[in-house]
Amino acid sequence: AKEEKTHVGEFQALLLKLDTEQTKELKAGEEEVNRF
Numbered sequence: 683a684k685e686e687k688t689h690v691g692e693f694q695a696l697l698l699k700l701d702t703e704q705t706k707e708l709k710a711g712e713e714e715v716n717r718f
Contacts (some may be wrong), residue, residue, distance in 0.1 A: 697704040 698708070
């Protein structure tokens with residue numbers, strides 16, 4: 683599972699670098715989770 687987590691991190695880093703909307707949506711998702 684550790685290798686898969688690394689791949690998720692790589693994919694997330696690419697999204698954050700290439701898709702400016704992703705940063706906003708990631709923050710919105712984090713705020714939604716914190717409401718629980």
